[in-house]
Amino acid sequence: xxxxxxxxxxxxxxxxxxxxxxxxxxxxxxxxxxxxxxxxxxxxxxxxxxxxxxxxxxxxxxxxxxxxxxxxxxxxxxxxxxxxxxxxxxxxxxxxxxxxxxxxxxxxxxxxxxxxxxxxxxxxxxxxxxxxxxxxxxxxxxxxxxxxxxxxxxxxxxxxxxxxxxxxxxxxxxxxxxxxxxxxxxxxxxxxxxxxxxx
Numbered sequence: 642x643x644x645x646x647x648x649x650x651x652x653x654x655x656x657x658x659x660x661x662x663x664x665x666x667x668x669x670x671x672x673x674x675x676x677x678x679x680x681x682x683x684x685x686x687x688x689x690x691x692x693x694x695x696x697x698x699x700x701x702x703x704x705x706x707x708x709x710x711x712x713x714x715x716x717x718x719x720x721x722x723x724x725x726x727x728x729x730x731x732x733x734x735x736x737x738x739x740x741x742x743x744x745x746x747x748x749x750x751x752x753x754x755x756x757x758x759x760x761x762x763x764x765x766x767x768x769x770x771x772x773x774x775x776x777x778x779x780x781x782x783x784x785x786x787x788x789x790x791x792x793x794x795x796x797x798x799x800x801x802x803x804x805x806x807x808x809x810x811x812x813x814x815x816x817x818x819x820x821x822x823x824x825x826x827x828x829x830x831x832x833x834x835x836x837x838x839x840x
Contacts, residue, residue, distance in 0.1 A: 646688070647687055647688040648685065648686070648687050648688070649673065649685070649686050650683060650684065650685045650686075651683075651684050651686070652682055652683050652684075653682055653684060654682050655682070656817055656818070656821060657821060658698060658759055661698075662696060662697070662698050665684070665696045665733075666695060666696055668684075668686055669689075669692065669693070669694045669695060669696060669735075670691060670692045671691060672688060672689055672690055672691040672692075672693070673686035673687070673688065673689065674686060674687050674688075674689040674693070674694045674735060675694075675696055675721050675733065675735055676721065676722075677721065677722055677723065678721065678722075678723035678724065678733065679723070679724050680724055681723075681724070692738070693737055693738065694735050694736065694737055694738065695735070695736065695737075695738050695741065696721070696733060696734065696735040697718070697733075697734050697735075698731060698732070698733060698734070698755070699713065699731070699732040699734055699755075700730055700731055700732075700754050700755035700757075700758040700759065701730070701732075701754055701758075702730070702754075703730055706730070706732060709732060710732060713732070713734050716736075716741060716742060717736045717737065717740035717741035717742075718734035718735065718736040718741055719734070719735060719736060720732055720733065720734060721733035721734070721735055730758050730762070731758070753829060756825045756826075756828050756829040757829055759825050760822055760825040760826055760829065763818060763821055763822050763825070764822060766818070767815075767818045767819075767822070770814070770818070771815075774807075774811050777807070778804065778807070778808070778811075781803065781804045781807070782804070
């Protein structure tokens with residue numbers, strides 16, 4: 642919590658992008674406008690009137706982001722700076738409800754783009770996460786075997802317990818990531834099917 646009563650900083654960890662936006666808009670309803678996101682999980686808000694602002698997430702190819710930002714500004718939205726800006730793809734846009742159109746990002750093409758990009762990001766994250774975890778598990782097992790052979794039993798037991806805890810956390814996170822990727826794939830498929838029907 643910041644010393645300035647008109648500014649608050651909160652830490653939240655989200656794997657689900659939709660839940661993240663729902664949280665930000667909950668803060669908007671309570672009279673807090675998002676002004677900055679640091680490290681993907683530290684949110685800074687400034688005091689506003691309750692339910693004055695709305696925040697949306699826009700997804701597009703990196704090369705289109707600057708053009709989208711300019712167009713969003715014409716529609717009453719301002720881009721919320723965040724430390725992941727350099728990766729492109731996602732724009733956090735906020736604006737006064739009385740001045741913006743929430744339908745700006747709700748057209749079928751953008752939703753398809755959103756779920757496609759979100760799915761790819763989670764897939765990339767999962768592969769990186771999987772490689773890291775396998776390497777870490779291999780290191781723990783190797784060290785544990787070495788300690789067992791060296792008959793350093795307390796350290797061996799500690800490593801065994803640490804490995805069990807790590808594997809449990811890994812299993813839970815892996816299941817969560819698979820669920821999210823499957824969810825985005827289903828939504829993307831439905832949007833594509835709907836698009837084909839309307840065409």
